[in-house]
Amino acid sequence: MLNKLEEIKFLLDRTEEQHLSWLRKYVIHPDPNLVAGNSGYYIAPNSGDIFAAEARLTIGDCAGRLRNALNYLTCTVAEQDSGRIGRQVQFPIDDSPEIFASHRNTYLEGIRDEHLAAFERLQPYNAGDWIKLLQRLSNWYRHKGLIGVQKVFQQPGVPTAPAQTERHGGITVEVCPFIIAISLEGGLPVVQTLEEIKRRVGETVDEFKPVLARYIAFNS
Numbered sequence: 001m002l003n004k005l006e007e008i009k010f011l012l013d014r015t016e017e018q019h020l021s022w023l024r025k026y027v028i029h030p031d032p033n034l035v036a037g038n039s040g041y042y043i044a045p046n047s048g049d050i051f052a053a054e055a056r057l058t059i060g061d062c063a064g065r066l067r068n069a070l071n072y073l074t075c076t077v078a079e080q081d082s083g084r085i086g087r088q089v090q091f092p093i094d095d096s097p098e099i100f101a102s103h104r105n106t107y108l109e110g111i112r113d114e115h116l117a118a119f120e121r122l123q124p125y126n127a128g129d130w131i132k133l134l135q136r137l138s139n140w141y142r143h144k145g146l147i148g149v150q151k152v153f154q155q156p157g158v159p160t161a162p163a164q165t166e167r168h169g170g171i172t173v174e175v176c177p178f179i180i181a182i183s184l185e186g187g188l189p190v191v192q193t194l195e196e197i198k199r200r201v202g203e204t205v206d207e208f209k210p211v212l213a214r215y216i217a218f219n220s
Contacts, residue, residue, distance in 0.1 A: 003215075003219040004072055004073075004075065004076040004079070004215075004219075005076065005205070005212070005215075005216065005219070007072055008069050008072050008073060008076075008205055011065055011068060011069050011072065012065075012066075012069055012198065012201065012202060012205075014065070015062055015065045015066060015069075015198060016198070018061075019058050019059075019061055019062035019065070019194075020062065020191070020194060020195065020198065022058055023055070023058055023059070023062070023190055023191050023194065024191055026051075026055070027055050027182050027190050027191060028179065028181050028182070029181060029182075029183055029189045029190070029191075029192075030150070030152045030154060030181035030182075030183055031154060031181065034154035034155045034156075034181075035152050035153070035154045035181075047153070048151060048153065048180045049151075051180055052149060052151045052180065052182060053146060055149065055182050055190070056146035056147045056148075056149055057146055059137070059141075059147045059149070059184075059190060059194065060137065060138075060140075060141030060146060060147045061141075062194050062198075063134060063137035063138045063141060063147070063194070063197070064138050064141055064142065066134060066138070066194075066197055066198055066201050067091075067134055067135070067138035069201050069205070070091035070134075070201060070204065071089075071090045071091050073091065073204070073205055073208055074089055074090055074091040074107070074108070074111075074119070075089050075090075076212060076215060077111050077115055077208065077211060077212060077215075078108075078109065078110040078111050079110075079215070080212060080214055080215040081110055081111050081112045081115065082109075082110030082111070083110075084110060085110070086106075086109035086110055088106040088107060088109065089106075089107060089108070089109055089110065090107050091107070091119070092107040092108065092119060092123070093123065093124065093131055093132065093134070093135040094123050094124070094125075095123075095124060095125065095132075096125060097120070097123075097125070100119075100120055100123055104116070115211050118207070118208060118211050122204060130196060130197050130200045131200070133188075133193070133197065134197050134201075147184070148184075148185045149182050149183065149184060149185065149190070150182065150183045150184070150185060150187065151180060151181070151182050152180075152181050153178040153179070153180060153181075154178060154179060154181050155178060155179075156178075156179055
């Protein structure tokens, strides 16, 4: 049976293999120089929605697994420190020291006082935007719906096929190949953003290994 640190590694490995690898293969970031609308083409607003939904689903699954890795880590510390995992134990992501302190007996139940600083160092007011973005993505996907994205059609940077003309009634139209480009809301690149969050989560797990020295000693 896997110990909890092995479960976290398994979770991160599957995030890489199942989500990030798919996103790298199929999702490209918009290039404003190639957007179809800039060339006078009109594309119906709902075109490509199924592909975009697949991307939104994959982004949400990826964010959810990365958030779970932090939650598993918190549960591991609680189990080591108190021998049990409380009902509400999870990795806190709080906007202020006051809110963080209010979660001492809920999200951080059973964790020794000397280990609290390791969690507070990773709060948004100390660690920066990456963990707040992870919270926003995972909370939205868990509670509200698929992740919001910005979708545009653009011409391939290297044309895959020449443009063709077709007759529709009495009108000749030019048919060009287009690809769908997707970014997170606010224009953030999908792949690079999630890769950075995954990197930070992996670093967080490594940072907690001294805190988990007793757990590691008994489960290695």
